[in-house]
Amino acid sequence: MTERFTTGAWDAPWPFAYLDEFMKASVRLAVLRAVCIPGYQVPYVSEEVPIARGYGSGGLQVTLSLIGPDDRYKIIDEGDDETVNAVNLRRMVGLVTGAVATTDPERADLIQTRHKVPEVPLREDQIVILQVAFPDALRFFERSEAVARQMHAERDYSKLWLRLYESVIAHGEIMIGGRYPVMIEGRYVLDPTHVPRWDLPKLDHSPALFIFCAGREKRIYAIPPDTTVEPLGFEDHPFRVEDQTGRSCRLCGSTESFLAPALGPDGEMTWTCSDSAWCRKCRGETLEDMTWQTL
Amino acid sequence: MANPVIRVENLSLRHGARPCAGNCPAMEATTQSAVCPVCGAVWALRDVSFEVWPGEIFGIVGESGAGKTSLIDMLDFRAEPTSGAIYYNGWREGKQPLHDASAEERRALRNSDLGIVYQNPRRALMMGMSAGGNVIERMLAAGERHIGRMRSRAHGHLDHMELGDRMDVETMTLSAGMRQRVQIARALANRPQVLLLDEPTTGLDLSVQARTLDLIRKVQRELGLTVILVTHDWGVLRLLARRAIVLKAGRVVESGMVTQLMEDPQAPYTQLLVSSAL
Numbered sequence: 001m002t003e004r005f006t007t008g009a010w011d012a013p014w015p016f017a018y019l020d021e022f023m024k025a026s027v028r029l030a031v032l033r034a035v036c037i038p039g040y041q042v043p044y045v046s047e048e049v050p051i052a053r054g055y056g057s058g059g060l061q062v063t064l065s066l067i068g069p070d071d072r073y074k075i076i077d078e079g080d081d082e083t084v085n086a087v088n089l090r091r092m093v094g095l096v097t098g099a100v101a102t103t104d105p106e107r108a109d110l111i112q113t114r115h116k117v118p119e120v121p122l123r124e125d126q127i128v129i130l131q132v133a134f135p136d137a138l139r140f141f142e143r144s145e146a147v148a149r150q151m152h153a154e155r156d157y158s159k160l161w162l163r164l165y166e167s168v169i170a171h172g173e174i175m176i177g178g179r180y181p182v183m184i185e186g187r188y189v190l191d192p193t194h195v196p197r198w199d200l201p202k203l204d205h206s207p208a209l210f211i212f213c214a215g216r217e218k219r220i221y222a223i224p225p226d227t228t229v230e231p232l233g234f235e236d237h238p239f240r241v242e243d244q245t246g247r248s249c250r251l252c253g254s255t256e257s258f259l260a261p262a263l264g265p266d267g268e269m270t271w272t273c274s275d276s277a278w279c280r281k282c283r284g285e286t287l288e289d290m291t292w293q294t295l
Numbered sequence: 296m297a298n299p300v301i302r303v304e305n306l307s308l309r310h311g312a313r314p315c316a317g318n319c320p321a322m323e324a325t326t327q328s329a330v331c332p333v334c335g336a337v338w339a340l341r342d343v344s345f346e347v348w349p350g351e352i353f354g355i356v357g358e359s360g361a362g363k364t365s366l367i368d369m370l371d372f373r374a375e376p377t378s379g380a381i382y383y384n385g386w387r388e389g390k391q392p393l394h395d396a397s398a399e400e401r402r403a404l405r406n407s408d409l410g411i412v413y414q415n416p417r418r419a420l421m422m423g424m425s426a427g428g429n430v431i432e433r434m435l436a437a438g439e440r441h442i443g444r445m446r447s448r449a450h451g452h453l454d455h456m457e458l459g460d461r462m463d464v465e466t467m468t469l470s471a472g473m474r475q476r477v478q479i480a481r482a483l484a485n486r487p488q489v490l491l492l493d494e495p496t497t498g499l500d501l502s503v504q505a506r507t508l509d510l511i512r513k514v515q516r517e518l519g520l521t522v523i524l525v526t527h528d529w530g531v532l533r534l535l536a537r538r539a540i541v542l543k544a545g546r547v548v549e550s551g552m553v554t555q556l557m558e559d560p561q562a563p564y565t566q567l568l569v570s571s572a573l
Contacts, residue, residue: 141421154402158436162421165435166428168442169463235441 017064018096023047027065027220031211034222039188040152041135046218056089056114058215059131063093063112066127072100072289074108079116079258079274086114094292101295103277104287115178117199119257119278122208124225130193132214135221137181137191157181157189161232168237180239183230190221196274197231198241198258204229249273252282298384299346300489300521301370305379306343308365308545311336318378329362329544339365340545342379347489352515352522354532354539354553356568361542363525367493369394370523371411372401383408385488406437410482414494416474419481420466426453426477427462433484452480455514472503476510483514490515492524496531508534529572533557541565 015021023045030044049057049064056077067073073093077086081103089112090101102108105118114131122128138148141159151157160181167174178194182203192200193212203210203223210223223229233239248255250262250270257278259271273279277287307318311334315321319331322338329338340362347353355363368374370381372394380392385408386400396404413419420429430449439445446462453459456476461469466477475495482490495511496504512535515522524536532539532553540550541564549562560566 154398156402156436158432159421161435161440162424162428162432165431165442165445166424169425169428236443 024065030220039184039190041219041221053216056131058213059112062213071109072102073110075112077114080276091295094295101290115194119275124207126208130212135214135219247271252279301347302382307378308340309377352536354536355525357542362545408488410487411491422467456480490522
């Protein structure tokens with residue numbers, strides 16, 4: 001198999017990027033539709049890929065449909081390049097496309113991620129692909145897909161604010177950790193997956209394109225570049241990011257990135273950067289590229 | 296002279312897709328059944344007309360299957376009339392049928408002008424949310440976004456229902472009578488013009504029933520609400536309503552003052568209903 005790859009011409013036993021051309025075209029069409037109606041969930045045909053549903057099959061399909069042989073890609077999971085899910089997805093994408101993987105978000109053309117948006121500012125030539133488990137923010141309250149669609153059509157979003165209200169009553173402020181509902185251009189409310197609240201201001205008027213894909217639920221939605229993304233909130237309890245005062249990264253000392261709790265060497269509670277590339281960069285390490293042979 | 300708040304004209308609702316020509320003319324011969332003897336279509340309501348005046352409690356009585364809930368469903372936009380129309384003086388000055396309203400207008404009307412209390416509180420309330428949250432949800436739907444203001448208003452409504460101290464309690468933990476009162480507070484959240492009560496006290500024990508009815512009457516007087524009360528219980532009707540219609544098999548068999556209906560029922564069906572209740 002290795003020999004076949006190195007011949008230069010495409011000679012692997014699968015089509016380029018694993019998915020057949022028809023499948024890739026149908027995913028791209030759904031992505032275009034999603035970009036045209038920011039925040040609207042576009043149904044698409046979710047094909048089988050060689051990973052289980054729920055392990056990023058949706059994100060993988062979008063990545064494989066959009067990637068070209070000359071693109072650099074980066075795959076992270078909870079901000080980390082080295083978790084099992086990220087490593088295996090990276091290996092697979094490298095194997096079926098021959099493209100170069102990178103850990104540096106600034107050099108990446110495509111960034112597939114789960115539960116985290118890279119800390120560095122993104123550019124307009126970059127695409128961020130988020131793996132989604134539950135695409136609909138209304139799923140908390142409405143089990144019927146048909147009714148939820150009607151609610152989206154009528155902008156019937158009061159129950160989402162109710163979820164925030166109940167959080168305020170229970171905790172004194174909005175303490176929702178993930179799936180914080182955001183309103184796109186004042187029209188659709190979108191579920192930004194389990195990214196921390198910390199990342200939501202980064203979505204607002206971002207120059208990059210954000211694509212969300214739920215493989216199991218067969219939905220694609222998008223936040224196009226330079227789009228208003230407004231996290232829901234109240235006049236007297238506005239949206240706020242996580243309070244990190246007094247915390248800094250144990251490894252690099254950063255206070256400007258989202259910090260995740262981790263047990264220290266003596267079993268004490270410490271904090272480290274959730275974005276491993278950011279942390280390594282702060283420590284002066286070089287972020288390497290990987291070809292499929294070295295993955 | 297004031298105009299009626301709600302005017303219902305020749306309202307009909309047919310289920311079943313096999314109507315005969317001319318809207319089931321054979322139905323005119325049968326008054327006992329809601330089913331057309333020729334085509335088998337079910338007429339949940341047939342040519343129902345009445346008017347509801349500002350500030351009154353209007354009763355709709357009948358045994359189960361008489362078409363009471365179909366009527367409420369149409370007032371609440373959950374069903375479309377087959378023929379006839381409802382006019383509401385808060386929409387297009389009562390000159391255009393209510394069901395001409397677009398989906399958005401219907402939602403706005405339901406939020407601002409209409410309050411509804413179902414027999415089963417699970418239909419209206421989210422059991423996992425707090426009692427106050429259920430009331431506040433209607434205010435959120437109307438566009439209010441200030442927690443402090445909403446809480447003080449919701450507290451007022453719950454206090455009316457003697458539940459002011461249960462505001463932040465999960466609805467699931469409340470008793471059936473309390474849930475019903477939370478439902479009433481929720482219906483009143485946006486100060487509606489019309490309150491629809493669909494069997495509001497059925498299934499509650501007698502003392503709770505009496506207390507709930509007292510509260511409904513008190514609130515109705517204080518806010519000057521127009522109420523449409525659907526019930527099968529003559530006791531509830533006598534306590535609250537002044538005027539009523541009696542439905543049977545989707546048709547109005549008698550209408551008039553409640554005292555008159557009870558003391559001197561004219562239609563045989565009303566006589567049967569009254570004698571079986573007392």
